[in-house]
Structures are given as C-alpha cells and as structure tokens.
Amino acid sequence: MAGYIARRLVWMAFLLFVITLLTFIIFSVLPAGDPAVARAGRQPSAELIATIREQLGLDKSKPTQFLNYIGDILPFVGGNGVYFGFSYQNNTEVLPEILERMPVTIFLTAGAVILWLAIGIPIGVLSAVKTGSWMDRLAMGIALVFISAPVYFLGLVVLYLFDNKIGIWKLLPGNSAYLEAGSIGEKAAALFLPWCVLAAAFAAIYARFLRGNLIDTLQEDYIRTARAKGLSERRVVFRHGVRAAITPIVTLLGLDIGLLLGGAILTETVFNIPGIGRYAYNAITVSDLPVIQGTVLFGAFFIVLMSLIVDILYAFIDPRVRY
Amino acid sequence: MPPLLEVENLQVHFETEDGLVKAVDGVSYSVDSGQTFGIVGESGSGKSVSSLTVMGLTRARNARISGSVRFNGKDLLGASEDEMRQIRGNDIAMIFQDPLSSLHPFYKVGAQIAETVRSHRDVTKAQAWDRAVEMLSLVGIPEPRRRADAYPHEFSGGMRQRAMIAMALANDPKLLIADEPTTALDVTVQAQILELIERLQSEFDTAVVVITHDLGVVAEMADEIAVMYAGRIVEKADTDTIFAAPEHPYTWGLLSSIPRLDSPRGEELVPIGGRPPSLINLPTGCSFHPRCPYVREAHKRTEPKLEPVPGRPGHEVACLLPSETRRKLWAELRQGIKPGDARSDVMEEKAL
Numbered sequence: 001m002a003g004y005i006a007r008r009l010v011w012m013a014f015l016l017f018v019i020t021l022l023t024f025i026i027f028s029v030l031p032a033g034d035p036a037v038a039r040a041g042r043q044p045s046a047e048l049i050a051t052i053r054e055q056l057g058l059d060k061s062k063p064t065q066f067l068n069y070i071g072d073i074l075p076f077v078g079g080n081g082v083y084f085g086f087s088y089q090n091n092t093e094v095l096p097e098i099l100e101r102m103p104v105t106i107f108l109t110a111g112a113v114i115l116w117l118a119i120g121i122p123i124g125v126l127s128a129v130k131t132g133s134w135m136d137r138l139a140m141g142i143a144l145v146f147i148s149a150p151v152y153f154l155g156l157v158v159l160y161l162f163d164n165k166i167g168i169w170k171l172l173p174g175n176s177a178y179l180e181a182g183s184i185g186e187k188a189a190a191l192f193l194p195w196c197v198l199a200a201a202f203a204a205i206y207a208r209f210l211r212g213n214l215i216d217t218l219q220e221d222y223i224r225t226a227r228a229k230g231l232s233e234r235r236v237v238f239r240h241g242v243r244a245a246i247t248p249i250v251t252l253l254g255l256d257i258g259l260l261l262g263g264a265i266l267t268e269t270v271f272n273i274p275g276i277g278r279y280a281y282n283a284i285t286v287s288d289l290p291v292i293q294g295t296v297l298f299g300a301f302f303i304v305l306m307s308l309i310v311d312i313l314y315a316f317i318d319p320r321v322r323y
Numbered sequence: 324m325p326p327l328l329e330v331e332n333l334q335v336h337f338e339t340e341d342g343l344v345k346a347v348d349g350v351s352y353s354v355d356s357g358q359t360f361g362i363v364g365e366s367g368s369g370k371s372v373s374s375l376t377v378m379g380l381t382r383a384r385n386a387r388i389s390g391s392v393r394f395n396g397k398d399l400l401g402a403s404e405d406e407m408r409q410i411r412g413n414d415i416a417m418i419f420q421d422p423l424s425s426l427h428p429f430y431k432v433g434a435q436i437a438e439t440v441r442s443h444r445d446v447t448k449a450q451a452w453d454r455a456v457e458m459l460s461l462v463g464i465p466e467p468r469r470r471a472d473a474y475p476h477e478f479s480g481g482m483r484q485r486a487m488i489a490m491a492l493a494n495d496p497k498l499l500i501a502d503e504p505t506t507a508l509d510v511t512v513q514a515q516i517l518e519l520i521e522r523l524q525s526e527f528d529t530a531v532v533v534i535t536h537d538l539g540v541v542a543e544m545a546d547e548i549a550v551m552y553a554g555r556i557v558e559k560a561d562t563d564t565i566f567a568a569p570e571h572p573y574t575w576g577l578l579s580s581i582p583r584l585d586s587p588r589g590e591e592l593v594p595i596g597g598r599p600p601s602l603i604n605l606p607t608g609c610s611f612h613p614r615c616p617y618v619r620e621a622h623k624r625t626e627p628k629l630e631p632v633p634g635r636p637g638h639e640v641a642c643l644l645p646s647e648t649r650r651k652l653w654a655e656l657r658q659g660i661k662p663g664d665a666r667s668d669v670m671e672e673k674a675l
Contacts, residue, residue: 221424227380228419229439229490230412233404240427319474320428 004323005312012304017070019300020293024066027289034058035088035289056088069293084297085290089283094294098276104178105275108267109260111191112198113253120203121246124210128245129237131215140211143204155197155270162193176272194271198264202256206249213245220244247317251310258306262299325396326353327530328377328498333390335369335376337383342603346372348554349390351629356497359524359531361541361562363577364551367599370534373551374500376400378417379407394498413443416491420503422483426475433459433471436490443494458489462519481512485519492523499524502534517544538577542566547637550574553600553610556629560638570632570640570649572615575656590659609643617644617652 036053037044053059057068072083084094123143127136146154161167163174173181177190217223218241226240263277272278276295283291314321335347347369354360362370375381377392379399392399394415399407411417419425427435436455440446446454452471459467462485475483484504491499501520505513521544524531533541541548542562549559550573558571569575576595597614600606606613608623615622622643632638633646642649 221419221421222427224380225419225425225487225490226427227382228378228411228417229442230408230410231438231442232408235442243429244427318429320476 001312001315001323005308008308008311012308015304016297016300020070020073020297021066023293023296024069024289027287027292028062033287035287038286039088056086073297084294087283087288087291089286089288089291094290097279097291098294098298101274101276101279104273105261105263105268105277107187108191108194108198108264108273108275109257111188111195112202112260112264113257115195116199116203116206117253119199120206121210121249123203124207125214125237125242127207127211128214128218128241131211136211140208143207146200146204147208149201151197151201151264151266152270154200155194155267158193158197159270174271178271178273191273194264194267194273197270198260198267206252209252210245210249213248214241217241217245247314250313250317254306254310254313255303258303259299261302261306263295324355325393327356327358327395328354328532329391329393330373330377331391331393333373333376333392334388335372335381336387338385338387339603344602345554345605346602347376350551350554350556351390352549352556352559354498354530354532356530357524357528358547359521359533359541359545361545361548362532362534362551363536363538363541363548365536365599367553367602368551369554369602370551371502374417374502374532374534378411378415378500379404380411409443412439412491412496413494414496415498415500416494416496417500417502418484418487418491418504421507422480422487423475423507425487426483428475431472431474432478432486435475436471436486436493439490439493454493455489458493459486461492461523462486462489464489480508481515484508484512484516488516488519488523492527492529495527496529498530498532500532500534503536504533505540506535506537513540520544538565538581550577553605554602555610555641556639557611557627557642558640559629560632560635560640564635564638568635568638568650569653570638570646571611571642572617572644572649572652573611575653576614579656593661609641617648619643 034049036049036056036058039052039056040048050059057065060068069085071077072080072085075082082095084098086092087094087097123139127139130136159167159174162169162171164170164172164177165174167174172193173186173190174193178187181187181190214237218237222244223236223240226236231240261276263275263280265277265281267273268275268277269281276298279291280295280299282288283295315323330353331351333347333350334345337344337346350369350373352360352362362374364370372381376388377394377399379402381388388400390400394410399410402410426432430438433452433455436458437448437451440451440454441448444451456467456471459471464470464482464485470478470482475486478486484507499520504520505516508516517540520531520533523529531544533545535541538548545562547559547561548565549556550565550571551557552573558565558569558574560569565574566578569578573595576593579593580595582592595614596616600610600613606623608621608625609615609618609627612618612622625643627641627643629639629641632640640649644652
C-alpha cells in the first residue's frame, strides 16, 4: 500500500508538470497580446515597456521563462519558497489570492455535494427499484432536462425567477449576494441558489448513473441469493444492491469534488461569487498568464489528489481490491 | 401423510414482445420429507424456472403463473410476499450454480451466513456468528472460525459451494433446492459436494430437489427423477427405472450421451440431434418430434400426455409410441443398435 501511494505521488508530480507545461505552451502560442504593454498603461514609452518586460522576466527565452516558473513554484528551488508569481493585471501575488478564495469555493462545493447526493441517490434508488413506473419516467425525464441545461442558463433562469432584487418572486439572495454577506448564515443563504443550480445537473447525473448501476446489480446472482435467504426487500435492495451499485459513484464523486474545488467557473461567474473559478475567469479575459497558470495548476492538483484518494478508498470499500 | 412439496399443473408463462414463452407448461410432481428428487433436462427445459417459482422468486412482471404449489399443506402461490419471505431461507433453502457470483463480493462469508440466521431467528449477532462458524465446520471447511472472517473471493470454487450449502442449511430447512449445484465445479470437487449434500441430507432429514442437466449427478443421490423437455415432464420414475428401463426416446438420448465404463471400447457417444425448441413456437404434437428418431406422422399432430406405464407403478411417460415398441427399442439400444438401424422400429413402420 505504501509503495503504491509513493508510486502514485511520483506520477502525480509528473502529471502536474505536464499540465503546467501544456498551459504554458498554449498561452505562449496563442496571440494573447503583450503583457508588458498591458501593464504599462496608456501610451507608454518604449523604455517603460522594456523595463516592465525585464521585471517580469519576459525578455528571457520561452524555455527559460518556463524553467523560472517551475523553479518559483517548487520550494527549495529558485530561492523564494512556494511562489506562483505576480498577477500581470493587478500587481498582487497569485498564491495568496488563490488561498484567500479557497474557502468560498470549498463552501460552494461542499454544499452542492451534500445537496446533490441527498437528491440524486434516493431518486436513483427509487427509479431503479420501480423501473418503468410513472415515477421513474418522470424522474428520468426531469433529470435529462437538468443534464441538458447548461449551468449558466439554469443560473440565469433561477436568478430571473427567485432573486430577491430582480426576480419575479423575490425570495432568495441572488447575484453578488455573497459579496455583501457577513455572518456564516448570510453566506449560506447567499449560496443557496448557486448550490441548487450546481447540484441540479450533478443530482441528475448521479440519479441516472445510480439507477443504471442498481438495475444491473439487482440482476446479479447474489441478489437472488439474498432473496432466497428470506431477507426483506428493503434489506435486499439497500444492503445487498445499493452497497454494490454505489461503489462506482465514489469514483465519480471524487473526481467531481476535485473538479469543483478547482473552481466552479460558470456558477461562480453567473452568481458573482468570489471563488477560484471567478478568479480564473477574470484572468482568462485579460490574458493574465501567472493567474491562469496558478488556477489551472490548483484545479489539476485537486483532481489528481482526489483520484488518488478515491483509489485508496477503494481498498476499504471493495475487499477484492488490494494494492 | 401428505407429501412435503406438492406441485400440481404448474404453468409459468412469460409475455414477451415476441410472443408467449411457455417456460413451464403443466408440471406436476411431489417430494416427501427426506426424499431426493431429481429434475433433469437441457437448458431451457424449464427446470430452473419451475423451482424458482416454488420459492416465489419468479419476479418478472410479465410472468403468468398458474397451477398450485403446496408446501406442508400450505399454498405457496397464493401466499403473501411476507409469508414467502418467512419460508425462504428458513423452511425452503436454495443453492445455485455459480457459487462465486451467488455470494455477495463485499461481505464476509461468515457475515452472509449469520445474516440468514438473524433474518429468521431471534438471536444475537454473536450467536448468529457462532452458528455460521458451526455450519462452516459442518460442511468441512478447515479452520472455520478463521475462514468465516474471509471474503468469498478468498475461497476456492468448492469451498464457496460448501459455504453456500452452509448458508442454505443454517436454519435447518425441510427442503433444499439445489439448482445445478456442481456445474461450475471441477469434476473431483463435484463428487465431494454431492457427497456432502447427501451426508447433510441424512443428518438433517432434509428433502432435496436437485436440478441438473447431468444424469450422472442424480444417478447416485436421487430417489426419483423427472425428465423435463420444453417446459414439461416427459418421463418420471424412480431412479433405478430411469436408468434400467426408461421409456421415453429423449431419456434414451440423455442416457446414450453419457460415457459408460461398461460399454465396448471405441463405441461412440450418441448425442441428441438438433436443438431444444423455441418455447414460443413449440412444435405441434409431441414437442420432441423434430428430434425424435422414432417419429411417426401422427406424432406431429397429437400431443402426448404424461401417463402411467402399464404394469409399472410410479413410472409415467409422455410418449405416443406403444409401450411394447418402446421396450423393444430400448432393448435394441442397449445391445448397441443405433436408432436408425433399429429393427423393431422398421418392422412397426411397415405394419402401419
């Protein structure tokens, strides 16, 4: 097990390196405009631009720039600890900015995860047990709608309907409400609509996925055995069926949590929530490479980390899995 | 004393888009306490469906079940789901073909046996676990207390089937249904499992219904055998009669396709030609007629009934050939005369 984890960690470092390299290459190839010019303000002199370029290290060759960046990120290399560089745009260090936005993104993710599991799992189980019933068809029909509706569309619809300032029914805090929220209760209230919007698509995906898995599982021989033992139908479905059908959900959940911790870009943008996703979105619109690099690296880090955690968890969930 | 299990005119039909599948079409048999009853047939003959129906496990929504199943005098087809639940695993237990897929992969073997005990007996977890260990030791699993703590994938095939048997017998059932109990096992292990079932049967005085496609499996252990074809019983008799004086050409086919130690060297096995029929479009008349070497024109129109063989109490057969002809044909088969060369067959054809 320890050896397995060690191998995975090495692999993880390699993956993150490749992702950083790819981001860098894409950014260098794309015609994003000269960051030094962007920094210099209106009608800058050529000397000013040259100075800025030197400050930011943009006068060096591309490979040198990349190596410098890698050196900055890694502690004990490059001489300045863990350092994600400076934002070209607003002259702030990237890492503290990301860390500052972390709690909002975690809060948004956690609430949405709880909500979609609480909705998706019961619906998936019910639909599987009552396959073909009107309830199953209705639930799967609605699920399809939520899967198909993009988050930004659903978000706008929800704001249009329920926002307490502009909505038809002024019920809940909506756009930008998080920025004004003070107490934790107010913050939770401000995140309620984003949670619902984010959870809707995921709950729908999870319900359909679990339904499919459970329908297959309930055909298994060991389910027949459980029935032949005279167990109650409830016990057959939950202890024997759901227990086996839910394991692949763990994989899905791990990756989705990783994905969202890297920033729910669309949700955060629609609702103007100051999380990592919103930060990344702003950086993309102004071609702010260090911020893009930093947020991409963070997002990738969470995904690889969660997939490692999922694989380790599997050894505990499924007794047949050994590392 | 009434029989322990009495199945009468059981029909299990499935309505499908392609038509009505007559999986079981009028099957009757009875099993007494402590008796072993063998049901033999090819896949698709309805042998598994009929016993799953006895357990109330034919759950498909498109299933149409009629006839009657009485267990200890109680009507099972009319019983509520809750009543059936109390009977399953307690009075009637079942073991299946593939012990690996029949055990839950995520739970310890001991826990799975203990669960059966706990769902029918008011005992503590510890008592149920002890019972599980006791049962594992009874079915011959070494170090049962340690092995109870293992998962099914850590067991060998034979051990898994032993564990299944331990689970089935944990509540001391009156009837054990064994559906192809040895099909997925090595030949050497097969014999051990059959011996085990026999030993436990006499110890617990359990009635056993063995379902198999392999006459060899039931030869040793069954008291009575029913041969099923296309959802019906075509021949039923005590085991000695089935092997010594069978009267149905399908049973002959089954017997000729088993290798025998006493047959002359170089003699070829005779497989039954053709395939089992579609259960949606059964052949007219005798449903075995397309594969029967002794078919007559009339057999394609008249349906045979399962009728007593004259002078042989307890022996029933569903064949349109006259009993004398059947006996002559069997005698010739035993002398090694192949169906096509049978003299009595030809003679009778001419007489017609």
